[in-house]
Amino acid sequence: DGGITQSPKYLFRKEGQNVTLSCEQNLNHDAMYWYRQDPGQGLRLIYYSQIVNDFQKGDIAEGYSVSREKKESFPLTVTSAQKNPTAFYLCATLGGVSYNEQFFGPGTRLTVL
Amino acid sequence: QKEVEQDPGPLSVPEGAIVSLNCTYSNSAFQYFMWYRQYSRKGPELLMYTYSSGNKEDGRFTAQVDKSSKYISLFIRDSQPSDSATYLCAMNPSGANSKLTFGKGITLSVRP
Numbered sequence: 001d002g003g004i005t006q007s008p009k010y011l012f013r014k015e016g017q018n019v020t021l022s023c024e025q026n027l028n029h030d031a032m033y034w035y036r037q038d039p040g041q042g043l044r045l046i047y048y049s050q051i052v053n054d055f056q057k058g059d060i061a062e063g064y065s066v067s068r069e070k071k072e073s074f075p076l077t078v079t080s081a082q083k084n085p086t087a088f089y090l091c092a093t094l095g096g097v098s099y100n101e102q103f104f105g106p107g108t109r110l111t112v113l
Numbered sequence: 114q115k116e117v118e119q120d121p122g123p124l125s126v127p128e129g130a131i132v133s134l135n136c137t138y139s140n141s142a143f144q145y146f147m148w149y150r151q152y153s154r155k156g157p158e159l160l161m162y163t164y165s166s167g168n169k170e171d172g173r174f175t176a177q178v179d180k181s182s183k184y185i186s187l188f189i190r191d192s193q194p195s196d197s198a199t200y201l202c203a204m205n206p207s208g209a210n211s212k213l214t215f216g217k218g219i220t221l222s223v224r225p
Contacts, residue, residue, distance in 0.1 A: 004156075016164040039123070042201070042217030043157075058212075090156055094213075098164070100205045101215050104156035 003027065004105035006031070007092050013085070013109045014021065021076045021108045023091035031094040032074040033102070036060060037089045049074055055073065086112045116140050117200055119216030125225050136216045137200035139183065146178050148187045151199045151218070160200075161187060168199075179200040186192035192223045 004025045013019045025032065034046040045058030049068040063082025068074055078085045093106040119136045126132055134148075145164055148158035159174040163169045163185075169176045175188040185204075189196055202216040 043215045044206065045212065046213065078119060088154075092156075096162070098145065100213070101147065101159055102149075102157075102203065104149075104158070106156045107154070109154070 004012065004091055004093060004103060006089075006105040006108050008108060009106065011108055013023070013051075013110065013112050015112055016080045018077055019058070019078050019110065021078065021089055021091075023074045023076065023105060023111070024072055025074075025091075025093050025105075026072065027095055029093035029095040029103070030071070030072075032045060033092040033094070034058075034066065036110070037090060038087050042057045046076065048087075062079040078111055085110055117204060117214050117216045119203065120214050120219055121217065122219035123148070123222060124219060125222045125224060126192055128192060130192050130220060130223070132187075132192050132223075134187040134189075134200050134202075134219055135138060136185050136204075137183055138185075138204060138214075140204075140206070141180075141183065141213070142206040143204040145205040147203040147205075148174075148176055149201045149203060149215075151201060153198075155209070157201060189221075192221075194223045194225050195218070198220050214223070 007022045031050045033048040035043040047066040049055035065077045089108045093103045117138045148161040151157040164174045166180045173190045177186040199218045199220045201218040203213045203222045205213050
């Protein structure tokens with residue numbers, strides 16, 4: 001089955017710790033994205049990558065970092081500099097017939113204790 | 114003015130009702146219009162996809178785009194409790210632009 005996997009589904013972190021969220025895809029899509037979703041805020045773009053070894057900041061990149069060493073993988077690190085990291089994190093790719101369709105993973109719920 | 118505005122809701126309707134969900138936008142360059150459905154604690158899934166103006170129907174769902182008014186709608190006929198979810202509109206200009214612009218989403222509850 002083609003798709004996007006995110007792990008873990010739930011993640012707990014103590015304040016001051018860095019944590020890395022995994023995102024893997026087997027859709028063979030070039031572009032990958034990380035969004036953050038908070039109640040009432042919609043989807044906010046953190047980082048995106050259109051090709052391996054290249055990525056761009058989105059609207060709320062501060063306190064986050066990414067890497068894109070492989071086409072299939074786009075991990076997101078939430079650093080201790082992120083002031084309010086508790087949120088639902090969604091990984092996505094861009095594909096479809098006209099390369100305008102966003103495909104989403106199941107999400108990771110991060111809670112800072 | 115935000116690029117995409119979506120009624121914040123929430124919206125509660127009885128089973129069998131016709132539901133109308135709407136988004137307005139300001140960027141006249143948008144050509145591709147999408148509706149996503151998101152169940153609680155899940156990732157959004159693409160529900161409807163429309164290019165440019167016009168209507169598109171898929172079962173109980175109809176997507177409508179009016180580019181002259183910069184207004185898109187999603188209609189759900191004979192709504193079911195299983196339609197209870199958050200609905201997000203999304204849009205993208207034509208060409209190689211790789212960032213979609215999303216509405217904030219509206220949560221729909223269909224009461225049995």
